[in-house]
Amino acid sequence: MEPDHAALTSGNDFWHTTPGAGLPSITLTDGPHGVRLQASEDDVVTGRPATCFPPAVAGASTWDPDLLRRMGEALGDECRAMDVAVLLGPGINLKRTPLGGRNFEYFSEDPLLTGVLATEWVRGLQSRGVGASLKHFAVNSQETDRMRISADVDERTLREMYLRAFQRVVTQARPWTVMCSYNRINGTYASQNRWLLTDVLRDEWGFEGVVVSDWGAVADRVAAVAAGLDLTMPGPDDTGDRALIDAVADGRLDPVALETAAGRVRALVERAGERPPGEYDADAHHALAREIAGRAIVLLKNDGDVLPLSGGETVAVIGEFARTPRYQGGGSSHITPTRLDDALTAISESAPVRFAPGYDNPDEAAALAADSDVALVFAGSAHETEGADRDTLDLPDAHRELIERVAAANPRTVVVLSNGAVVRTSPWEARVPAIVEGWLLGQAGGAAIADVLFGRVNPSGRLTETIPLELADHPSYLDFPGEHGHVRYGEGIHVGYRGFDAREQAVAYPFGFGLSYTTFEYGAARATVTDDGIEVRVPVTNTGARDGREVVQVYVSVPGSAVRRAPRELKAFASVPIAAGETAGVVLRIAREDLAYWDTRFGRWVVEGGEYHCAVGASSRDLRTTAVVEVPGDDVRAPLTAESSVAEWLNDPRGAALLGQVFAAAAGSSGAIAHLVADPSTISLVGSLPLGRMAAFPGSPLTVEAVDKLVAEAGG
Numbered sequence: 001m002e003p004d005h006a007a008l009t010s011g012n013d014f015w016h017t018t019p020g021a022g023l024p025s026i027t028l029t030d031g032p033h034g035v036r037l038q039a040s041e042d043d044v045v046t047g048r049p050a051t052c053f054p055p056a057v058a059g060a061s062t063w064d065p066d067l068l069r070r071m072g073e074a075l076g077d078e079c080r081a082m083d084v085a086v087l088l089g090p091g092i093n094l095k096r097t098p099l100g101g102r103n104f105e106y107f108s109e110d111p112l113l114t115g116v117l118a119t120e121w122v123r124g125l126q127s128r129g130v131g132a133s134l135k136h137f138a139v140n141s142q143e144t145d146r147m148r149i150s151a152d153v154d155e156r157t158l159r160e161m162y163l164r165a166f167q168r169v170v171t172q173a174r175p176w177t178v179m180c181s182y183n184r185i186n187g188t189y190a191s192q193n194r195w196l197l198t199d200v201l202r203d204e205w206g207f208e209g210v211v212v213s214d215w216g217a218v219a220d221r222v223a224a225v226a227a228g229l230d231l232t233m234p235g236p237d238d239t240g241d242r243a244l245i246d247a248v249a250d251g252r253l254d255p256v257a258l259e260t261a262a263g264r265v266r267a268l269v270e271r272a273g274e275r276p277p278g279e280y281d282a283d284a285h286h287a288l289a290r291e292i293a294g295r296a297i298v299l300l301k302n303d304g305d306v307l308p309l310s311g312g313e314t315v316a317v318i319g320e321f322a323r324t325p326r327y328q329g330g331g332s333s334h335i336t337p338t339r340l341d342d343a344l345t346a347i348s349e350s351a352p353v354r355f356a357p358g359y360d361n362p363d364e365a366a367a368l369a370a371d372s373d374v375a376l377v378f379a380g381s382a383h384e385t386e387g388a389d390r391d392t393l394d395l396p397d398a399h400r401e402l403i404e405r406v407a408a409a410n411p412r413t414v415v416v417l418s419n420g421a422v423v424r425t426s427p428w429e430a431r432v433p434a435i436v437e438g439w440l441l442g443q444a445g446g447a448a449i450a451d452v453l454f455g456r457v458n459p460s461g462r463l464t465e466t467i468p469l470e471l472a473d474h475p476s477y478l479d480f481p482g483e484h485g486h487v488r489y490g491e492g493i494h495v496g497y498r499g500f501d502a503r504e505q506a507v508a509y510p511f512g513f514g515l516s517y518t519t520f521e522y523g524a525a526r527a528t529v530t531d532d533g534i535e536v537r538v539p540v541t542n543t544g545a546r547d548g549r550e551v552v553q554v555y556v557s558v559p560g561s562a563v564r565r566a567p568r569e570l571k572a573f574a575s576v577p578i579a580a581g582e583t584a585g586v587v588l589r590i591a592r593e594d595l596a597y598w599d600t601r602f603g604r605w606v607v608e609g610g611e612y613h614c615a616v617g618a619s620s621r622d623l624r625t626t627a628v629v630e631v632p633g634d635d636v637r638a639p640l641t642a643e644s645s646v647a648e649w650l651n652d653p654r655g656a657a658l659l660g661q662v663f664a665a666a667a668g669s670s671g672a673i674a675h676l677v678a679d680p681s682t683i684s685l686v687g688s689l690p691l692g693r694m695a696a697f698p699g700s701p702l703t704v705e706a707v708d709k710l711v712a713e714a715g716g
C-alpha cells in the first residue's frame with residue numbers, strides 16, 4: 001500500500017488537499033454565500049474581501065431558480081479569481097425548527113423548494129468549472145450538541161423530508177462533492193454511515209464525486225473510509241493515515257476501499273485543474289447582490305398602503321441596524337464584504353431623513369417619530385450563529401419596546417426586520433400598519449431595503465418557512481433539542497407547514513406568504529396528466545396599477561390516500577413578472593417522481609393511483625383555484641402471505657378472487673367463522689385477522705394446508 005494513498009484521503013492543512021506524486025493541491029473553502037478565502041496564515045477565520053451575497057434565508061425567499069443560478073455563476077467567477085476549486089456550499093438542511101442556529105444558511109422548511117433552488121445554485125457555480133459541496137449530509141437541522149447528537153428519524157420521514165432535496169440536487173446537478181454532517185443518524189455518525197454514503201448516495205442516486213467530511217466530523221478514519229467517505233478535513237492527519245495503512249495491512253480494511261477513496265480525490269484534483277483562472281467585476285456582483293436582496297424582501301403587512309413611500313415625506317429612521325446593518329450570520333460562512341451598503345444612507349438619498357439609534361433611548365426615538373411624517377423602525381434578532389441554536393423567537397426586549405413607543409408616537413410606523421430565521425411578530429404586530437421582513441440580506445441589503453421602501457422594487461419575496469403565533473405551536477416543539485445524545489424527530493413527515501395544516505392551527509404568516517404593491521387575480525386552473533407527471537395551467541392577471549411579480553404556487557393533496565399525508569404539499573412554483581393590467585398564462589410542471597411517497601413495505605418510492613387535487617394560489621393558505629386529475633398509480637402489489645390480513649386479501653383483485661372461492665364454498669356450512677365471512681357486514685370484525693390465524697378458529701373454512709395453497713396460488 002502506497003503511503004501516498006492514505007495521505008490523499010486527508011487534507012494537507014485547513015483548506016487544501018495533499019499534493020504528491022505529480023498531483024497538485026487544490027483549495028476548498030467556505031461558502032456558501034461568498035468566498036471566504038483565508039486572508040492571513042495565522043487567522044483561519046477572516047477571509048479576503050469577496051462579495052457577500054444574501055445568505056440562503058434571503059436567496060430562497062426569492063423563490064426564483066434563475067436568480068439563484070446567476071448567484072452561483074457569480075460565486076464561481078469569484079472562486080476562479082481566487083483560485084478556489086471547491087466552494088463549501090450550498091447548505092440545504094431542512095429548517096426543522098425556527099430556533100435552528102444555522103437556519104440563515106439554509107433554504108426552507110420544504111424539500112421541493114430547497115431542492116429546486118439549490119439545484120440551480122449548483123448548476124450556476126459548476127458552470128464556471130468550480131465544484132460545489134452539498135452540505136450537510138444529512139439531517140443536520142440543529143446546532144445543539146451538533147458534533148454528536150443522533151437525529152432519530154423514521155425512514156419515510158428521512159426519504160421524503162430530510163434526504164429529498166439532497167436526492168434532487170445530486171441527481172439533477174451532479175455536485176462535485178457532498179459534505180457529510182457532524183451528527184449521527186439513528187445512532188451512526190454520518191461520516192461512518194455506509195447506508196447513507198454508499199447505499200443511498202452512490203448506489204441509489206448514482207453519485208460519482210467525492211464525499212468530504214465536515215471539518216472535524218470523522219471520529220474513526222477506518223470506519224469512515226469503509227463507509228464510503230473519501231476526504232477527511234482538515235488535515236494533516238498522520239495518525240489517521242497510519243491507522244488506514246495498518247487496517248489494510250491486518251485485513252480490517254479492504255484495500256479497494258482506500259484505493260477507491262484516494263482515486264476519487266485524485267479525480268477531483270484533476271478535474272479542478274481544468275479550471276481556467278478568472279476575474280470578476282466587483283461592481284457588477286454588488287449590483288447582483290442588490291438585485292437578489294431586493295427580490296428576497298417579504299412584505300408581511302401594509303395596511304392602508306403606508307408603503308411605498310413617495311420620497312416627499314419627512315422620514316424618521318430609527319434603530320442602529322439602519323446605520324450598522326445586520327446582514328449575515330456568524331460562523332464559517334462569515335464573509336468579509338467588498339463594500340457595505342447601509343439603509344440609513346440609502347434612504348437619505350431618496351427622502352429627507354433624521355436618525356435616532358433607538359434601542360437604548362426610545363424617548364428620543366419617539367420624539368423624532370412624532371415630529372416626522374413616517375417612522376421606520378429597524379429591529380431584529382441580535383444574533384444568529386453556527387454552533388448554537390436560538391433560545392427564543394422573540395425580538396430583544398429593547399427592540400420590542402422601541403417598536404411600541406414609536407408606534408404610539410406615529411401611526412405611520414413601518415417595522416423593518418433583520419433576522420436570519422423567523423421572529424415572533426404576534427406580540428406587537430397589531431400596533432403597526434406595515435412590516436417589512438428584511439432577513440439577512442448581504443452586503444447590498446441596505447440599498448435593497450430602500451429600493452423596496454420607495455417602490456423602485458415591487459416586493460415579491462415569499463416566506464420559505466411558517467411564522468408561528470407561538471413557539472409552542474411548532475410541530476418540532478416537543479422534540480427539540482433532545483437529550484442524552486438523541487433528538488427524536490417525533491413530528492415525522494409533518495415538518496413546518498405540513499404540521500400546522502394537519503392540526504388546522506392558526507399561524508401568524510403562512511408558508512409561501514408575501515404581499516406586493518399590486519394585486520393579482522387567478523383564473524381557473526386546468527391540469528392534465530402527462531407522461532412525465534402533471535401540467536397545471538393558470539391565467540394570472542395583475543389587476544393593480546404597478547408592474548409586479550407573483551409567485552404562483554401549486555399544492556397537491558391526495559384525499560383518498562392509503563397513507564398518512566400532509567393536507568397539502570408544495571409541488572411546483574414559478575416567479576412570474578406581470579405588467580400592470582396584463583395576464584400571464586402560467587404553466588407549472590410537476591414531475592411524476594415528485595408525487596411519490598416512500599413506501600416502507602417495499603423500501604421504494606411509489607406513486608399512488610387516484611385523484612390528485614392541485615390547488616393553485618399565492619400562499620399555502622391562500623389557494624384560489626383547484627384542478628383535479630386522475631393519476632395512474634405505479635404497478636406495485638404487496639405480496640399476499642399468511643400474515644396478510646383478510647382485508648388485505650380482499651383488497652387485492654387476485655386475493656379477493658381466490659378467497660372468494662373459499663368463502664363461497666364455505667357458505668352454508670356451519671361454524672362461527674363460516675357464518676362471519678358469509679355476511680359482508682361483519683367483514684370489519686374479521687378484516688384485521690391475519691389469514692393464517694383463521695385456521696386456528698373452530699369451524700374455520702380454512703385449514704393450514706388451504707392457507708399454504710392460497711399463498712402459493714396468489715403468488716406470495
Ligand code: BGC
Pocket residue numbers: 030031088135214215332
Ligand atoms: C461547518 C461547515 C464548514 C466547515 C469549514 C464546519 O464547522 O459546519 O459548514 O464548511 O466548518 O469551515
